[in-house]
Each structure stands twice: as C-alpha cells, then as structure tokens.
Amino acid sequence: MYKYDAIDQQIVNERVAQYRDQTKRYLAGELSEDEFRPLRLQNGLYIQRQAPMLRVAVPYGMLSSKQLRKLGDIAKKYDKGYGHFSTRQNLQLNWPKLEDVPEILAELATVEMHAIQTSGNCIRNITTDQFAGVAPDEVIDPRAMAEVMRQWSTFHPEFALLPRKFKIAVSGTAQDRAIVQAHDIGMEFYKDDQNQTAIKVWVGGGLGRTPILGTVIREHLEWQHALTYCEAIIRVYNLHGRRDNAYKARIKILVKALGIEEFKKQVEAEWLHLKDNPNTITEAELARVAKHFEAMPYDNLPAHDASFDSTIATNPAFAAWVKRCVHSHKQSGYRAVTLSLKPHGHAPGDATSEQMQTVAELSDAYSFGELRVSHEQNLILADVKLSDLFPLWEKARVAGLATPNIGLLTDIICCPGGDFCSLANAKSIPIAEAIQIQFDNLDYLHDIGDLELNISGCMNACGHHHIGHIGILGVDKDGSEWYQVTIGGKQGNDASIGSVIGPSFSAEEMPGVVQRLIEVYIQERTAEERFIDTVRRIGVPPFKAHVYAATASKAQESTNV
Amino acid sequence: MSNLIKDNAIVSDEWARVTPPSLGEETVRKQAGKVVLFKLTGEETFTAEQIAATQIPSSGKVLVPFTVWLANKKNLSERMSQGEVGLLIATHEAIENLISEIEDINAFPIVAVYVERFADGRIFTIGNLLRTRYGFKNELRAVGDVLRDQLFFLKRSGFNSYLIRADRSAEEALSSLKDFSEPYQGAVDNTQPAWRRVSR
Ligand code: HEM
Numbered sequence: 001m002y003k004y005d006a007i008d009q010q011i012v013n014e015r016v017a018q019y020r021d022q023t024k025r026y027l028a029g030e031l032s033e034d035e036f037r038p039l040r041l042q043n044g045l046y047i048q049r050q051a052p053m054l055r056v057a058v059p060y061g062m063l064s065s066k067q068l069r070k071l072g073d074i075a076k077k078y079d080k081g082y083g084h085f086s087t088r089q090n091l092q093l094n095w096p097k098l099e100d101v102p103e104i105l106a107e108l109a110t111v112e113m114h115a116i117q118t119s120g121n122c123i124r125n126i127t128t129d130q131f132a133g134v135a136p137d138e139v140i141d142p143r144a145m146a147e148v149m150r151q152w153s154t155f156h157p158e159f160a161l162l163p164r165k166f167k168i169a170v171s172g173t174a175q176d177r178a179i180v181q182a183h184d185i186g187m188e189f190y191k192d193d194q195n196q197t198a199i200k201v202w203v204g205g206g207l208g209r210t211p212i213l214g215t216v217i218r219e220h221l222e223w224q225h226a227l228t229y230c231e232a233i234i235r236v237y238n239l240h241g242r243r244d245n246a247y248k249a250r251i252k253i254l255v256k257a258l259g260i261e262e263f264k265k266q267v268e269a270e271w272l273h274l275k276d277n278p279n280t281i282t283e284a285e286l287a288r289v290a291k292h293f294e295a296m297p298y299d300n301l302p303a304h305d306a307s308f309d310s311t312i313a314t315n316p317a318f319a320a321w322v323k324r325c326v327h328s329h330k331q332s333g334y335r336a337v338t339l340s341l342k343p344h345g346h347a348p349g350d351a352t353s354e355q356m357q358t359v360a361e362l363s364d365a366y367s368f369g370e371l372r373v374s375h376e377q378n379l380i381l382a383d384v385k386l387s388d389l390f391p392l393w394e395k396a397r398v399a400g401l402a403t404p405n406i407g408l409l410t411d412i413i414c415c416p417g418g419d420f421c422s423l424a425n426a427k428s429i430p431i432a433e434a435i436q437i438q439f440d441n442l443d444y445l446h447d448i449g450d451l452e453l454n455i456s457g458c459m460n461a462c463g464h465h466h467i468g469h470i471g472i473l474g475v476d477k478d479g480s481e482w483y484q485v486t487i488g489g490k491q492g493n494d495a496s497i498g499s500v501i502g503p504s505f506s507a508e509e510m511p512g513v514v515q516r517l518i519e520v521y522i523q524e525r526t527a528e529e530r531f532i533d534t535v536r537r538i539g540v541p542p543f544k545a546h547v548y549a550a551t552a553s554k555a556q557e558s559t560n561v
Numbered sequence: 562m563s564n565l566i567k568d569n570a571i572v573s574d575e576w577a578r579v580t581p582p583s584l585g586e587e588t589v590r591k592q593a594g595k596v597v598l599f600k601l602t603g604e605e606t607f608t609a610e611q612i613a614a615t616q617i618p619s620s621g622k623v624l625v626p627f628t629v630w631l632a633n634k635k636n637l638s639e640r641m642s643q644g645e646v647g648l649l650i651a652t653h654e655a656i657e658n659l660i661s662e663i664e665d666i667n668a669f670p671i672v673a674v675y676v677e678r679f680a681d682g683r684i685f686t687i688g689n690l691l692r693t694r695y696g697f698k699n700e701l702r703a704v705g706d707v708l709r710d711q712l713f714f715l716k717r718s719g720f721n722s723y724l725i726r727a728d729r730s731a732e733e734a735l736s737s738l739k740d741f742s743e744p745y746q747g748a749v750d751n752t753q754p755a756w757r758r759v760s761r
Pocket residue numbers: 046048053084085086087088092164165182183205206207208209250414415416420421422423460461462463464
C-alpha cells in the first residue's frame with residue numbers, strides 16, 4: 001500500500017500543528033463556538049449526542065496492520081475501547097474528548113493517518129472496491145489513481161469551501177462494488193478499444209434526502225486528464241451550486257436543474273481551459289504511486305489444496321463460513337476473506353480494541369500485514385493462502401469475527417442512528433440487532449440467500465437505505481420513532497432506488513415486517529432467484545399485501561381486546 | 562491599526578470603499594449567477610435607484626462596485642487613467658458577464674472580491690479565473706468575511722491582499738499564510754503539483 005514520503009508526512013504534521021493551535025485558541029476563549037466549528041469539522045470532529053465524534057480517514061479503505069493496531073490503541077486510550085467502521089470506509093470514534101483530539105491526530109500522524117477532510121463541505125475520502133487489486137473481475141486496479149486523487153484533493157485551494165460535501169468513488173471492475181452511481185463523481189476505469197486506460201465519468205449521484213443515481217457525463221476520458229476533468233466539474237458546481245439551502249446544495253440538484261446536456265456543455269467549456277494544465281497526470285507520476293500497489297510477493301500455488309478440500313468436506317461450520325466469507329482471487333491458490341463485523345445482536349460495523357489487535361495479528365500472519373474496510377462495514381484480508389483459511393477461521397471465530405453471514409440478511413449496513421447521532425429521527429442499531437436476533441438461524445439465513453438490508457436513522461441516508469434490497473428509514477411522527485420500509489433498491493451496475501411499500505411501522509413491528517417480506521419471497525421465488533430478482537419480477541404489491549394483511553389483523557386483534 | 566495584509570505584511574489601506582445608500586425600500590434579491598433556473602439565493606443586488614444615488618468621493622482612490630462603475634464609466638474615465646479607480650465585485654456576480662463589459666481589466670490597479678459569508682468558496686474560483694483566464698496582474702484583494710482560516714486558500718487562488726474582518730487581528734492571521742509549506746496540487750500561486758516541483 002501507499003507509503004508516505006517526506007512531503008506527505010510534512011503535510012500531515014503541519015496539519016496537526018495547525019489544529020493544535022486552533023484547539024488551544026478555542027479552549028482559551030479566543031475562538032467562539034461558531035468560529036471553531038468549521039475548523040474542527042475540517043478535522044473530522046463533530047459534536048454529537050453523547051460526546052464529540054472523530055472520523056478518521058481510511059483512504060480508499062486500505063489499512064496496514066500497524067495502522068489498525070494504532071487505531072485499537074487510540075480507541076482504548078482515548079475512547080471506550082471500540083470504534084465504528086463506516087459505510088465510507090472510515091473509522092469513527094464516538095467518545096473522544098475535545099481536548100484530546102490534537103493528541104489523537106498526532107498519534108495518527110505517526111502511522112501516516114489523519115482526519116483531514118472527513119467532514120465539511122469539501123472533497124471527502126475517496127472510496128473504492130474493497131477487493132481492489134485482487135478481484136478476478138478487475139480490469140484496472142484503481143488504487144494508484146485513488147491515491148493520486150487523494151493527494152490532489154487534499155487542501156485543494158479552489159474547492160475548500162464547496163456548496164456541500166463532495167464524494168468521489170473510483171472502480172475498475174466489471175461488477176461495480178464501489179457504487180459509483182451513488183456519488184457526486186463516479187470514475188469507472190476500463191480498457192478502451194485501443195487497450196488504453198480510460199474512464200467513464202458519472203456525475204450527480206447521491207443518496208440523502210433526494211436520492212438520485214448519477215448520469216454519465218463522459219463515456220471516454222483518458223486517464224491523464226482525471227484531475228483536470230474533475231476540476232472542470234467541481235468548478236462549475238462551485239460557482240453555480242445552490243448555497244442558500246443545504247438540502248438543495250449537492251451537485252445532483254444542480255445537474256437536475258440544468259439538465260445533463262447543459263451541465264455537460266458548461267463542464268466541457270471549462271475543461272477546454274483546464275485540459276493539459278500541470279495537474280495533468282504523467283506516466284511517471286502514476287508509476288511512482290502505482291509501485292506501492294504492485295501485486296504481493298505471492299507463492300506459486302496450485303488452484304487446489306488437498307487439506308482445505310478435505311476440511312470443507314468434513315467440517316460443515318467451516319464450509320458455511322467459506323461459502324459466505326471467502327471470495328475468489330486473481331492469484332491461483334489465494335482467497336480474499338471478509339471478517340464479519342456483524343455478529344448477531346451487536347452494533348453493525350463496531351470493532352473493539354481487542355478485535356482490532358486480533359485482526360492486525362491475523363493480517364500479519366496470513367495476509368502480508370494489510371487489510372481493507374468495506375463500505376458494507378466489514379474488514380477484509382485480501383491475500384490469504386487456501387491452506388491458511390482453516391487456522392485463520394479458528395482464530396477469527398474465537399474473536400467473534402467469523403459469523404458466516406456476509407451478503408446475507410444479517411450483514412446489515414446501519415448508521416449510528418439515534419443512539420449517537422443528533423440528527424436522527426429514530427434509533428437504528430437496536431432495529432438491526434432485533435432483526436439479527438429474529439433471523440439467528442444460520443440454515444434459514446443461508447436458505448434466504450443473498451440479501452442486503454440497509455438501515456438509516458434519518459433521510460440523510462448514511463446507512464444507504466435507498467439501495468438496500470430491503471431499506472429501513474427512521475422517521476419521526478409526532479415525536480415518536482417510526483420506520484418506513486422500501487424494497488427493490490440495489491447497488492452495482494444495475495443500481496436502483498427502492499420503492500416505499502406503505503405506511504411506516506413501530507420498532508417492535510420491524511422484525512415481523514422483515515419476516516413477512518421474506519415469506520413472500522420464499523413463496524414466490526424461482527430456483528435461481530435472489531430476493532432482489534423476485535422483487536424486480538413480481539413488483540411491490542404482493543409484498544405490500546402480505547405485510548399489511550398481517551398488521552391489519554394485528555390491529556384488529558388489539559381493538560378486539 | 563490597519564487590518565489589511567498585502568503580500569506578507571500589514572499595510573495601511575489607501576482605498577475608500579464606495580457603498581450605495583440603502584433607500585429603505587424592499588431589497589431586490591438576485592438569482593444565483595447565470596443559473597436562472599434557481600430561485601433566490603438570498604444575495605442583495607443594488608437597484609437602479611441605489612446606483613443612481615451612490616456618492617463617489619470626488620478625489621482619492623476609490624473602490625467602486627461593478628454596477629456603480631458601469632453606470633459611471635464615462636465620468637470615471639479621467640480618474641481611471643490616473644489609477645484612482647478600483648473595482649469591487651461580489652461572489653454572486655457572474656465573472657464572465659462582468660469581463661465582457663470591461664475593455665482592459667488591468668486598467669484597474671486593484672480588484673477586490675467581496676465575500677459575504679466565510680463559507681462562500683466561490684471567491685476561490687473567481688480569484689483563479691481573474692488570474693488565469695482574464696490575465697489580471699494587479700492587486701487582487703479579498704474583502705468581507707475574511708478570516709485567517711481562508712488565507713492559505715486565498716493565496717493559492719491568486720489573491721495577494723486580504724482585508725481581515727474588523728473584529729479580528731491581522732497580526733495573527735498573517736502566520737496562517739505559511740500553514741503548509743509544500744502543498745500537493747498545482748494552483749494559481751504555484752502551478753506545479755508537488756511531483757513536478759520536487760523529485761519524489
Ligand atoms: C453520527 C454522526 C453523523 C452525522 C451527523 C452525519 C450526517 C450526515 C448528513 C447530514 C448527511 C447528508 C448529507 C447530504 O445529503 O448532503 C450524511 C450523508 C452520509 N453519511 Fe453521514 N453522518 C454521520 C455518521 C455517518 C456514519 C457513521 C456513516 C457510515 C456508516 C455515514 C455515512 C454517510 C453516507 C454514505 C452519506 C451519503 C449519502 C449521500 O450520498 O448523500 N455517516 N451524513
């Protein structure tokens with residue numbers, strides 16, 4: 001993975017010094033609450049319900065074991081001994097003290113980490129596929145470009161105060177796993193018919209209050225121009241995006257208002273001026289960065305491993321885990337492994353300091369000392385030998401990291417919600433936990449098969465509920481907490497936004513509602529259909545009918561009592 | 562004590578800012594730039610009456626709002642040639658429209674960009690365009706809600722003078738111009754990105 005040179009380290013160190021001074025001025029009363037706010041936000045520090053919340057950047061989800069150990073230490077020393085991995089591949093600490101944050105940032109800087117631009121109206125952490133570099137369907141490893149873009153976007157002077165936050169995702173695979181269509185800019189790398197690296201550029205996607213999937217603004221962009229083309233897009237947005245209403249300030253609203261044709265016309269006109277400026281990427285610079293992402297020193301291994309095959313045959317628990325948590329790999333004899341942060345009945349995406357230490361050890365022992373964070377809020381060891389899977393599983397199991405539920409109903413994406421977040425309409429973690437308990441039967445879960453269930457505590461959609469096969473959204477009705485349910489959302493190349501099935505439900509009803517949705521699916525599915533396929537084929541009405549038939553008869557019962 | 566930073570020092574301000582009188586009528590609020598599809602963005606523009614009623618001091622260096630300058634172009638031409646007229650533009654005024662009304666932007670010894678709110682980052686793009694596209698070479702000043710935490714970005718976007726908000730110390734703000742010594746990307750002040758500047 002990328003290693004800092006003197007320039008990278010200096011920027012991070014200078015940032016620590018700058019923020020230390022800002023905090024000092026604030027604590028001394030020289031900066032008002034209002035003036036300190038944008039400054040702390042630019043360092044990822046929110047003030048939430050319980051305490052401040054610090055968001056640490058994990059660029060495109062890559063971590064070394066050393067960094068993870070440091071995060072574990074920090075969580076222990078300055079927080080309550082756990083951290084929360086987010087849908088944007090970052091790590092959040094829920095309880096740090098404001099006075100401690102400069103010290104935390106200084107500790108992070110010692111392992112080449114920071115909290116720069118993890119909040120505020122600027123270009124945020126750039127996200128990508130958690131299997132970048134190892135996925136068999138990968139055409140181009142997007143990480144070098146992601147790093148080039150990270151550096152370019154860090155303190156970009158023209159884009160320091162945009163109308164609203166700005167999120168960029170990059171991907172280089174046949175099957176999109178980075179949700180490029182749900183980002184302000186999505187960059188899809190591919191090989192063009194000249195076998196040159198090119199980019200399909202998406203713009204104007206985003207979830208939140210007004211979920212909109214992105215539109216292609218350019219089918220073919222030569223990779224050298226990635227930065228200048230982004231500059232053109234963001235410049236048009238910076239000048240013309242709305243600044244009067246935060247809910248209408250994202251680029252998606254501008255693109256919709258102008259229409260993609262007019263927006264594109266303006267961007268292309270701007271780009272004529274910017275094209276070929278010194279931010280144009282050279283072969284040499286890309287190569288300098290790309291050498292940090294070269295393939296690991298793999299052993300030459302056969303495609304099969306006899307001990308692995310026999311363990312699979314004899315150990316059904318191990319086989320179940322392999323089926324869900326082990327993924328194919330470019331390199332013969334290797335696999336990628338997802339360590340589930342979704343044990344049933346726990347807050348999705350949380351990891352304790354001890355778990356972080358364990359994962360760091362596992363990655364040192366079995367995966368070249370590196371790991372990734374997925375936007376589904378799990379941790380990935382990307383380069384594990386087939387013969388190491390069994391010992392890895394045994395150790396992961398002891399640490400509670402081997403729930404065989406990846407891609408299944410209980411692998412829930414969930415935002416912090418009302419327990420932590422002051423914007424929440426409703427709690428989300430207890431709903432996730434209740435659903436996990438309801439479906440705490442592995443055979444049943446495996447029978448239901450691939451299903452993505454996403455929960456957000458309010459319309460800001462941090463939990464990506466719009467693109468969940470089942471989406472749950474916390475809503476406020478007369479001061480009490482209710483939940484609206486959507487079905488038919490999907491991430492990927494054929495992404496879609498889910499449809500609301502009807503009036504919302506109380507917290508107690510939610511596990512039952514999900515149960516009912518599943519019943520319709522089991523009843524209606526054909527042999528090869530996943531939940532999402534059945535929804536797409538038969539539509540919302542049969543699901544709606546079954547769910548509300550149940551709540552109607554329950555309402556009937558309670559009025560009879 | 563002056564609150565003006567120019568280049569790297571605190572200097573006294575020679576420019577008197579001309580402000581149209583408020584006539585007590587309902588203010589007209591203008592649409593965002595050229596994107597007329599949008600509703601209000603809440604920025605005030607001056608009415609024809611206000612512009613007509615504006616008093617421009619008869620001598621000395623004056624910083625004149627664009628619309629006032631446009632209305633008084635003829636009367637001001639003598640003083641223009643003596644270098645006594647500076648241009649003041651607001652972040653919501655579409656820069657390319659203004660430029661089309663100006664024969665030679667370098668006839669102004671100073672252009673000042675007024676930013677009403679700290680969070681309004683349009684000022685950075687406007688500075689960049691003035692320098693890189695419209696070839697403005699003279700003093701480029703940020704005025705309005707200008708605090709030390711914008712300075713580094715303003716400098717990199719082509720500004721070379723900063724009128725710090727009256728309730729703030731320019732002395733303290735000065736140090737923030739040096740917050741980062743080797744920024745990553747090319748910008749107006751240094752067009753070369755780090756990897757073209759130094760061997761990495
Ligand atoms: C607890 C503190 C948090 C606060 C106050 C917060 C606030 C917000 C707000 C206001 C938005 C909407 C922005 C907009 O639409 O313009 C948003 C979007 C988002 N948040 Fe959070 N968030 C928090 C935590 C999280 C966490 C923990 C995650 C990851 C699990 C997350 C992931 C996201 C994502 C992915 C979006 C983007 C949706 C989109 O594309 O618009 N946030 N957040």
